[in-house]
Amino acid sequence: WSPKGSGIWRYADMLPLKSGVTMGEGRTPLIESRLKRNLWIKFDGANPTGSFKDRGMALGVTVARESGANKVIVASTGNTAASAAAYAARAGMRAYVVLPKGNVARGKLVQAALHGAEILVVDGFFDKALDLVMEYGTKYAYPLNSFNPWRLEGQKTTAFEIYEDLGCPDNVVVPVGNAGNIYAIWKGFKELNMLGLCPKLPRMIGVQASGAAPLARAWREGLRVPLFVERPSTVASAIRIGKPVNWMKAFIAVQESGGMLVEVDDGEILRAQALLARNDGIGAELAGAASVAGALSLDLPGTTVAVVTGHALKDPDIVEVKTVQVPSHEELMRILER
Ligand code: F0G
Structure with missing residues (x-):
């Protein structure tokens, strides 16, 4: 079902199975951002169905x-x-x-x-x-x-691709909902480290939306077990999650890597989506833009990769569309001259 080496199967040696179904997933672009020095965007919205x-x-x-x-x-x-x-x-x-x-x-x-x-x-x-x-x-x-766990094995390939394109960054910022992806990416980096490829591991930084931030809150308050949120609320519907099933794995990734869990509010997420779109040409869905909102709000030393996990087209209703009526070609020319 797969041409050899297509998609994640390129990393077959690092995966628990050697071949399988594929649509050329992965190999997504790593783009240098114009928003901040040393900030790179891993654009996983460019996957076949538009997300990681x-x-x-x-x-x-x-x-x-x-x-x-x-x-x-x-x-x-x-x-x-x-x-x-x-x-x-x-x-x-x-x-x-x-x-x-x-x-x-x-x-x-x-x-x-x-x-x-x-x-x-x-x-x-x-x-x-x-x-x-x-x-x-x-x-x-x-x-x-x-x-x-097989899902997470596939998702760890994000780390391999970042390594191939950039080497090992100092910080990797990931939006956190159910908290699987941050752990998967961390696992990928640790495997590189075990192969001697990534001697200095990145800090893993998880970003939650304030209305759905049980893990960021627990982290801040030093709780060992999070207090779950009964009615999660955020514009970023992909991460509108009150009881992340992988919460413990997220804690492990952040703890082991010397990273942190932080929250950003909806305004920051919407702003990050607009900034990415207008300055970098990257169309992120809101949950994906949360990592960038996090990266912009923190003072992180060294190189930072923010993982943009989904494509803007996923949620077209969120974007306000302004149009200009063109009644005639004279009017068209007037507009274009402005
Ligand atoms: N970003 C996007 C675009 C997502 O869709 C999700 C999760 C996350 C980030 C968070 O990843 O759960 O591994 O921490 N979406 C799941 C879904 C819950 O059902 O599509 P996570």
Whole structure:
């Protein structure tokens, strides 16, 4: 199902399986930002379905198929659903996606529908959808949320690509929702380190949105266990998560790397999205822009890579569109002369 060496399979030697389903995921651009000195953007919105999830889904769907399953199931704020739907389609499998009602951006819903997933909607937030999948879904279908370790094995390839393009940065900033990705990327860097390739490991910095920041708050207050948020709220719907299932893994990544967990408010996230779009030409979805908001708000020594995890087209409704009516060609010329 894969041309040899396509997508994440380029790193087969570092993965638990040697080949599998692929759509050329990964190999996303690393772009030097004009927003701050020594800031680089790893633009994972450039993946086949527009988010970093494709890295993990390539491996996860492969494992699901090899283990004899014909159905996969995920709870999702949208991107996991879009990616699972597409990769399941490619592997000839059915996908069930369980979504929190009214909390999923339009582009992601459209993708899940387009790729033929069964879309199941529940009242409540993502955390409820995930509880349902963990409690009931796994009996019927192979679960592909980020508690699935194969997903994280695929996602660790982000670190390998950053290393290939830039070497080892001093800081890697990642938006945190369910908290799988920050751990996956950290794991990737540690493996490079074990091979002697990255002697000085980066600090891992996790960024949450203030209305959904149980981990950043726990970190700040020195709590060993986070106080979960019952009603998470942020414009960045991808990370509108109150009880991150991988919270402990995020703590490990941040603790081991000497990093931190911070929060940014919705205003900072919206501003970062606009700044990225207008200065760097990068269209980030809001959750993806959260890492950049974090990087801009912190004084970080050395080189920093901010991972922009999803594409702006995922959530078109968030952007205000201004248009100018052109009644005639005379008016057109007047406008263009301004
Ligand atoms: N950025 C984007 C664009 C996401 O879609 C997600 C998670 C994250 C960051 C956070 O990653 O959960 O590994 O900490 N989206 C999941 C979903 C929850 O269902 O698509 P994380």
